[in-house]
Amino acid sequence: MDPGRSSGDRSGNSGEYGHEIAESLRFQEEIQSLMTENESGAENGSSFTALLGLPPNQAMELLHDSEIGDSPAVSPPGGCPIWRLLVDDPKGLAGFPLGTVPTFPSNTDLVERAARLSVFAAEDSPQTSSSKVVKTEPAVSDSNPDSSPAREPQLRPPKRKEPEKSKAKGSAKRSKSSLEKSVPKPTEEKLPYVHVRARRGQATDSHSLAERARREKINARMKLLQELVPGCSKISGTALVLDEIINHVQSLQRQVEFLSMRLAAVNPRIDFSGLDSFLSAVRRAPVASGVGGGAGPEQSSSPWDDAQRQQHQIWQVDFPPAPPLWWRGDAEQHHELAEPRRSLLRYGSVNSVCLRSNQLKQEL
Amino acid sequence: MQSAVSFKVAFLRYLQAGLDQVAGVPSANASVMERKRAIKLTADMAMALARGGRRWSRALMSNLCKQGTSENLPRTKFPLTIFSRKKILRRRFRQRPSPPRTAAAASLLARRMMKKRTEVLKRLVPGGNSMDDFSLLLDEALDYVLSLRAQADLLRRLTYAIEHSKCRWVRIYRVKPLSPW
Numbered sequence: 442m443d444p445g446r447s448s449g450d451r452s453g454n455s456g457e458y459g460h461e462i463a464e465s466l467r468f469q470e471e472i473q474s475l476m477t478e479n480e481s482g483a484e485n486g487s488s489f490t491a492l493l494g495l496p497p498n499q500a501m502e503l504l505h506d507s508e509i510g511d512s513p514a515v516s517p518p519g520g521c522p523i524w525r526l527l528v529d530d531p532k533g534l535a536g537f538p539l540g541t542v543p544t545f546p547s548n549t550d551l552v553e554r555a556a557r558l559s560v561f562a563a564e565d566s567p568q569t570s571s572s573k574v575v576k577t578e579p580a581v582s583d584s585n586p587d588s589s590p591a592r593e594p595q596l597r598p599p600k601r602k603e604p605e606k607s608k609a610k611g612s613a614k615r616s617k618s619s620l621e622k623s624v625p626k627p628t629e630e631k632l633p634y635v636h637v638r639a640r641r642g643q644a645t646d647s648h649s650l651a652e653r654a655r656r657e658k659i660n661a662r663m664k665l666l667q668e669l670v671p672g673c674s675k676i677s678g679t680a681l682v683l684d685e686i687i688n689h690v691q692s693l694q695r696q697v698e699f700l701s702m703r704l705a706a707v708n709p710r711i712d713f714s715g716l717d718s719f720l721s722a723v724r725r726a727p728v729a730s731g732v733g734g735g736a737g738p739e740q741s742s743s744p745w746d747d748a749q750r751q752q753h754q755i756w757q758v759d760f761p762p763a764p765p766l767w768w769r770g771d772a773e774q775h776h777e778l779a780e781p782r783r784s785l786l787r788y789g790s791v792n793s794v795c796l797r798s799n800q801l802k803q804e805l
Numbered sequence: 806m807q808s809a810v811s812f813k814v815a816f817l818r819y820l821q822a823g824l825d826q827v828a829g830v831p832s833a834n835a836s837v838m839e840r841k842r843a844i845k846l847t848a849d850m851a852m853a854l855a856r857g858g859r860r861w862s863r864a865l866m867s868n869l870c871k872q873g874t875s876e877n878l879p880r881t882k883f884p885l886t887i888f889s890r891k892k893i894l895r896r897r898f899r900q901r902p903s904p905p906r907t908a909a910a911a912s913l914l915a916r917r918m919m920k921k922r923t924e925v926l927k928r929l930v931p932g933g934n935s936m937d938d939f940s941l942l943l944d945e946a947l948d949y950v951l952s953l954r955a956q957a958d959l960l961r962r963l964t965y966a967i968e969h970s971k972c973r974w975v976r977i978y979r980v981k982p983l984s985p986w
Contacts, residue, residue: 655940662943669950680915683922686946690929693953698841700960701848705840707967 812955815855820959823847846873852956861945862952864932 643649667673667682670689676682824847846869853865905911926942927933930949936942 658940659943662940662947666943666947666950669947680918680922683919683926686950687922687925687929690926690946690950690953693950693957694929696957697848697953697960698845700957700964701845702837702841703964704844704960704967705837707964708840 809951809955812855812952813959816851816956816959819851819854820848820963823851848956848960852952856948856952859945859948860936860941861931861933861949864935868931 643653663679663682666686667676670682670686673682673685676685824844849865850869853862853869856862905914923939923942926946927936930942930946933942933945936945
């Protein structure tokens with residue numbers, strides 16, 4: 442184990458630190474194995490795709506079904522290993538007193554599908570003949586710097602809308618929805634436009650169409666948020682729902698603060714010099730955003746430069762070279778301690794990048 | 806579910822690495838507040854790293870880096886200011902004027918309420934200032950809430966595990982393993 446060796450070469454508490462490294466690696470491997478075990482056993486169906494496949498009330502029931510009692514993992518007196526407590530089986534999600542499962546829209550496609558499906562779920566009457574194809578905006582915005590004109594496609598020049606308008610007028614006369622016709626559409630290709638059909642008896646000019654598309658998207662997202670935040674489903678009105686969401690976010694942030702205070706009270710051995718090196722090393726390490734794509738641990742510099750360049754493009758924050766220089770100047774006293782730690786973090790982050798890229802490949 | 810699990814794994818990995826770096830060297834830091842701040846920084850950084858591809862995570866990372874490099878060595882502001890700034894939103898609306906009579910005033914009030922709440926949400930979600938699109942803001946808020954919840958849960962389990970384990974008593978000058986084996 443390289444980190445074990447490299448840290449073992451250090452002077453001063455080298456033996457114990459080497460033990461720590463080995464144990465942390467073992468810990469990670471055990472977590473990983475536990476995760477793969479649990480994944481195969483997870484039948485909870487509480488993923489976002491499952492949520493999306495159901496109308497909202499059934500989805501809510503599903504979320505409530507997976508609610509577990511509040512007692513967190515009190516370890517047996519022998520000292521149950523942490524991994525069992527921390528990343529419990531999906532049934533033992535006891536740490537979620539709020540009763541919902543932490544699921545993720547792993548792709549933005551899922552969110553888009555949620556939007557589409559929730560729009561469809563809302564149309565229970567066959568009278569409404571509107572359908573919508575939401576383009577993969579979040580995906581575009583994630584990977585494209587010009588994401589802010591995300592609403593531009595909706596306000597495309599009128600010549601695109603004109604054939605739409607005539608179609609819209611035609612469909613407005615008919616009462617049957619063109620749901621079935623439009624459903625295969627999203628699966629064909631990534632459409633850069635938002636295709637909106639006018640509902641029966643509503644205005645069909647481009648501005649109101651665009652507005653309606655935007656409003657429907659917002660309503661879909663609000664519905665998702667309502668399902669997520671507990672107690673929001675019975676509130677009507679966007680402003681009050683936003684109120685609840687804000688309260689929820691604030692309470693979660695406060696929880697994290699209190700928990701970190703508890704953690705600090707438990708371990709009386711935190712040091713700040715390590716924090717600087719950690720932050721700057723993290724800044725130089727790649728972000729595990731699927732950039733890995735098979736980046737092996739051999740070449741440690743080029744995937745990171747690519748990742749950093751990509752990050753620079755996406756998010757125009759300048760990671761100035763000044764702070765690393767500052768760090769290097771400042772941490773000379775901790776030089777010998779910081780160096781192998783940096784290598785450890787690099788090893789750890791490369792490992793996680795590989796792991797993440799593999800997982801993302803599996804997911805995709 | 807798979808993505809939630811992978812987030813948890815990645816979060817724990819980064820948290821472990823960060824705490825090892827931060828807590829590896831024993832020191833005579835007596836203040837709980839400083840330690841808390843350090844732990845919170847590493848936990849937030851771990852959360853942002855574990856959910857790498859989102860706008861809020863990149864914004865959070867850059868914020869933390871700025872915060873870490875500029876404020877770290879001089880002693881930190883007293884964390885009670887953080888607590889006091891985050892008032893519950895509803896209290897600010899206690900002094901609402903009387904409900905509007907006309908329809909135009911009602912719509913104006915509704916628009917003002919929405920604007921205020923979106924501003925607050927923009928402040929809460931990291932990187933929210935640059936999101937002019939309301940749907941994008943909601944998107945990021947959704948993701949942020951999910952990962953915050955996972956982070957809180959993981960930290961809670963970690964503290965419970967450490968508190969209930971045998972290795973609760975760590976001596977200051979000796980590097981003990983973080984997990985009880």
